Amino acid sequence: MNKCLVVILALCFHFANAQKEPNATYQFLKKIDDINYLNDSKNKSSIDSLQLIIDNSSNDTIKGYFYRIQAKFLISQLEHDVALKSLDKSIAFYKNANNSLGIIKSMMNKGGVLYQKGETKKATQEYVNALAIAEKKGYKNEIAALYKNIGLVYYSQGKTKEALAYNNKALDIFNQLKSKKDIAATYVNIGNCYFDDYQPQNALLNYNKALKLSKETNDNQTIAKLYNNIGSVYINDLQDTIKGIDYLLDALAIKKQMNNQNDLIIQYNNIAAVYLDIRKYDLALSYNDKAFELASKSGNLEELINVYDTYALINSAKKDFKKAYDYHKLYSKTKDSLLNIDNLKAVEEINTKYQTAEKEKQLLQKEAEAKKKTTTIIILSLLAFFIAIVGFLIYRQQRLKNVQQKQEFELQSAITQIENQNKLHEQRLAISRDLHDNIGAQLTFIISSVENLKFGFPTMENSIKNHLTKISDFTKTTIVELRDTIWAMNANEFTFDDLSSRIYNFIEKAQSAKENTAFKFLVDDSLKNSKFSSLEGVNLYRTIQEAVNNAIKYADATEVSVQVQPNENGIVIDISDNGKGFDLETIDFGNGIVNMQKRIEEIGGIFKIQSELTKGTQITISLNK
Template sequence: MSSFAQDLQQLIGVLKKELKSKPNLERTTQIYSDLGWNYMDVSLDSALVYEEKALLLAHKTKKHQLITQCYSNLGGIYLRKENFKKSEENYRKAIQIRTVNKDFEGVAKAKINIGNVFASKQDYVPATRYFIEAIQYFEGKNDTIASLTKGNLGLIFFEMKNYEKAIKYLQESTDFLQKNDMKQGLCHTYLSLGDVYLDKKDTLKALNSYKISLEHCKSCQDNLGISTLNQRIGAVHSAKGNSENAKKYYQISEKLLKELNSEIEQSNVLLSKSEDFIQQKRYREAYELLLKVKKIHQQYESDRYLTETYKKLTLVCLYQNMKDSSAFYFNAYNHLKDEKLKSTVLEQTAELETKYQTAEKEKQLLQKEAEAKKKTTTIIILSLLAFFIAIVGFLIYRQQRLKNVQQKQEFELQTAIAQIENQNKLHEQRLAISRDLHDNIGAQLTFIISSVENLKFGFPSMEMSIKNHLTKISDFTKTTIVELRDTIWAMNANEFTFDDLSSRIYNFIEKAQSAKENTAFKFTVDDRLKNYKFSSLEGINLYRTIQEAVNNAIKYADANAISIQVQPNKSGITVEITDNGKGFDLDGIDLGNGIVNMQKRIEEIGGVFQIHSDLGKGTQITISLNK
């Protein structure tokens, strides 16, 4: 890092020395632009000053290459500063100039930059469109840029919680970068892979990816990447309860960010530290840190991180019994989300309206051109002999046929676009519903648990029967939160593999084991079923049925061994849940709601549900699902 800083300072010193020699206007402009670009890793404020000077001089040179370079650099600086509005404005100006000068490669690169701006604003639909357009242009022409852009696309799917596609695109990008030994790109793709695994709660894979990323970032001396990785690794250690290790990594990150002079990035370290304080129940210190973070993000109008700050402030105030403050920040959180949603809808509506008006103008121009051709043809026909009348008739017939084909193609294209837009809207609505369930109802249930615990500890002389009743309410609410998370998990994916479902079942069995320490649990899945795919409905119904069967064995069977085995069969899969409990006589009892509900769930997804039980010999439930 020290060597990198020295190299940068040396390069900056050389540029400043050359500037004193008073070179011509074009060279002076280039020097200022290079200074702005190099200062991005030293001081963002200085970078902005030099790049704005370069832009003023570039307009005087009237060289479109220099002008677009300055606009692109300014877009990058403002993106680093989280000023998304100005970043997008500068990138769009660069696109406009490059389009006029038919610099299509430059346009494609600028589209990647604008895609990054939209991705940073969590506006994923236009971000995905720009990235795909850039990938289509560069594939076969510049595979390096295409590969890096696939990494960006992977991050979009990660933000939308589509982990399978996120890992797919990031891994494709990583494989290409490893093959070509591109350490700078590997620094970022492994960082992104680590973020995906961390969000999936796979901390071992996350830490491994972060460590590989850190090695590559150090080798190419990427201070911002090194800072971010130290922040991420610190967060992992914090989540594991290792506060001392977390503190060491946060200190390294803060030191680097002070050198880079980026308040936004420094505030993100504070945000991570606040999570560490929350884990340690040091709520007052977390509250003071979050107030500092809130002030910075309000100053820079960084809505993305301000939303996260409001959410944490809501919880911290709740833990400190600051009910009014908690309600205030909760309302601020919801208001900011609603405003962002309205802004996105208005922006997309305006974009669609512009496209519609452009299409109408083009259609009118085509009609005018067709009318002009028709008049010219008529004049020629009148001036020619009858011999040419047959030829003109044939031409008119062919023109009409082509026009019909064109109209049919336009109709099919409009229908396809409408279907894609409807699918995007449905997906966005599903994500919005799952976020609301998690953020609103989840927060309210957490508040109920906190209130019940406060009542129990606030009134030590309370009757035992009331305390027991409050404990039941608290346990029921915690169970409801777990079931809510399972439902949100199922809603956030169109389909998932048995590997995804297995992780949920393992978590459930782990909780059951802690409750029934003397009971032996066994869960086995045939390796051939690892990539077996379910729809969200099939997955949640199968999971709920297995969960109900295990709960029944624990509650009623007095079993000390419970087994879940999943095997393939000729037409699909077979799931067997077996216990060695006391069993029951199927003909001698009425089936309860639990067993009836299990049967309905399996039949709803086209499966077969069977139950066999003998007194004193245990119970076996068999579920068969067809492909």
């Protein structure tokens, strides 16, 4: 099943400065606004009938409030472009009324719609602009909501550290305000970050905190999202599919009552993926058909990609490889379309900025030429009388010009360096996305195909089945190593805390596979904040992983220890076991030990190995910091 979580945007639709508005109109708007989702024909009729009255009103704050409510209805019906027009009207009316709180809330809603459309850059700019107003005015609730939304943007880009930082800042403020609904929504987003970092227990801890608060406030919208997310944890990380499906179906029941179309697309596709995993193909098709119907209607390319991918996997599992191939082509075509749309927008934006900069540059050049001509005329006219002053001015002008040129050169060098760093980071992100989306999907397809072969031919010889099992196990191991590689590529640097969590996860898996072997992993507290480059981090992790694997596979050890200590020059890592050992003078080192040594030497470290027959093996890694 895809890790398809529901994230929570601060789409706030509350009224500001109500005491200043005509009471009857305000009360009517407030009654509509208090509904969780404006999703039925009765509410649509109420909104449409009120528009003529509102447009004839002279009260700009009431108008701003109305168009924000209208946008709320349009968003629930997936009419995002029309909703954006309503929000632009709302912001304009609030500006006429000088209502800063209304402006902030409508800007937040606009950022949320842009985010749902996949326009993260525009969404972030809207949030940042709203945050500047909120901080100037001291609106704590809106500041916290904007922190949460900016954290969501970072989360969507895979930057879970930054996302956690912004969500924790939001949580501190919401706790001060004792706002249970907002606290619950923030816990959901924090749980999502832990879920993406493969920390299921931390994810469940935060989800359950949010669920408790949401039940206290009867917030069915958030409860439905939490049921979906908790179900995803049980299915993906805790391998409890039955319990996970129960949560997903509970979420679907609530979302059907609310009739939020975008949430229903995600939920139907989520459930289809689970039924695919447990080989209930007819149920998988049924739910995926419902997701396809809604996604096609809304033109939601992001969700269509997931739906086509699920169709391809279902038909492959059913051995209808022609249909599977056709859907895979639709998946690739839709994905390429989305990427091309984004690229065209990015190119157009860059071109616009370039043209604007060129026009400004030409204007400055003309102004400089005009000033130069004027200065020349004045100097020639007064040359006889002010030759000394002119000489001083020329000297001063030249000196300022030299300083300016030096500053411009330094600035240009800094800009070039930043641009190179940004390009490198973008390339790394692109590579990691390709690895995850293409190679990861292909490896999953291989596992599915191998399992289908085993189940499709029950009379197959045991030797062939065993060989297929080995292929499946090897592919699963490759997926785990691929995730580790993506994790390393997406970070510019690591702390020992980051590295420790990965090593702990690996040792826990080793413990489950080797129950009679005691594992010990100790890191000195003074080293937890030590920083490593991406290359250093991944080389250390791979070396420790290989050393522990060797102890498990070949040494027959009952104890394996990994200890990290500081020394005068940097860090020392000892990996030791009490296994059978070997004779260093007669042993022929395999690729594993040679590769470990190369990895450590590549990052400027020293690799040593000591072993004696019956006395175990010790590997020492010294790294200067």
